Amino acid sequence: MAQGPNRFLVKLEACLRGELDEALNQIELFWYQKSRTKAIRDGDRNTCYYHLSTIIKRRINRIETLQDTNGEWFSESTGIKDMVREFFKKLYTDEASAYTPFTIPANRFPRLNNDEVDQLSKPFPGSEIKRAIFDMNAFKAPGPDGYQALFFQKHWNTIGNQLIQLALDTLEGREFPEGLNETFLVLIPKIDNPQCATQLRPIGLCNVAYKAITKAIVTRLKPILDKLVAPTQSSFVPGRQISNNIIIVQEMLHSMRQKKGSTGHMAIKIDLEKSYDRLRWPFIRETLLEAILPQKLVDVSLNCISLTSFNILWNGEKTEDFTPSRGVR
Numbered sequence: 001m002a003q004g005p006n007r008f009l010v011k012l013e014a015c016l017r018g019e020l021d022e023a024l025n026q027i028e029l030f031w032y033q034k035s036r037t038k039a040i041r042d043g044d045r046n047t048c049y050y051h052l053s054t055i056i057k058r059r060i061n062r063i064e065t066l067q068d069t070n071g072e073w074f075s076e077s078t079g080i081k082d083m084v085r086e087f088f089k090k091l092y093t094d095e096a097s098a099y100t101p102f103t104i105p106a107n108r109f110p111r112l113n114n115d116e117v118d119q120l121s122k123p124f125p126g127s128e129i130k131r132a133i134f135d136m137n138a139f140k141a142p143g144p145d146g147y148q149a150l151f152f153q154k155h156w157n158t159i160g161n162q163l164i165q166l167a168l169d170t171l172e173g174r175e176f177p178e179g180l181n182e183t184f185l186v187l188i189p190k191i192d193n194p195q196c197a198t199q200l201r202p203i204g205l206c207n208v209a210y211k212a213i214t215k216a217i218v219t220r221l222k223p224i225l226d227k228l229v230a231p232t233q234s235s236f237v238p239g240r241q242i243s244n245n246i247i248i249v250q251e252m253l254h255s256m257r258q259k260k261g262s263t264g265h266m267a268i269k270i271d272l273e274k275s276y277d278r279l280r281w282p283f284i285r286e287t288l289l290e291a292i293l294p295q296k297l298v299d300v301s302l303n304c305i306s307l308t309s310f311n312i313l314w315n316g317e318k319t320e321d322f323t324p325s326r327g328v329r
Contacts, residue, residue, distance in 0.1 A: 092324035
């Protein structure tokens, strides 16, 4: 090119520059996803900020030593992984040899009217699956499939029909594909410098297709939750705030302090440690049936809970998988 114009080399240079720009954009997006920050919306580019935030978060979540239930300390990676896996395997394993049916008092749940029952029994349309996908946060941490919701949102025209068919077959009870419900358990420290496994909070990372199925079920149940769930349960229901309970407790304690006379009151604080992890699946089925939910919807919900396997991610490394027999994620 120093001697004269060369159209081939000019086109080659333009092509190589385009490939370089694309590679740099992918590297920038890669570090943005690993850093788990939202600074990109403010115009920050692929600077050391992303790299430092990723390294800092990795160091905060990294655990080098841990203590078992007997008070023995483990510092080797293999020993810690085995100990943590056994702890959560035991936590999610039903210890009872046989299940004793729990007699739920009759008429505990308000009866649904015919319109509400018909709405719950209607077949799921493909539009609900699509809405579930596009309502997801595009950059949430991926599950065992390795994909974020962004992939399905950007390539919906290519893979949307296959994903809808998979979800509808599962929701109608025709099949539950193997591996659909595989889950990574990421352990997040509840406190600084945790010393035992009980101070780690397990967060489930599921496949995008599975999350679309469960979000469709949740969307179907949302309109009746306010009717079925008692008003004293103030969280997990749209329009209710858990802070309401705090205000009520403060008012109760204030009244107890101001009360005069020979008769007093007593308050008991109960800590239900890992209560969701110990829920027994037959009890869940009996409760859903007592609430007069359609049998097909109950079966699909129980499949989503029970047909699963766990892999614990310990400092980014997978442990051997195990199958739970109780609890919900």
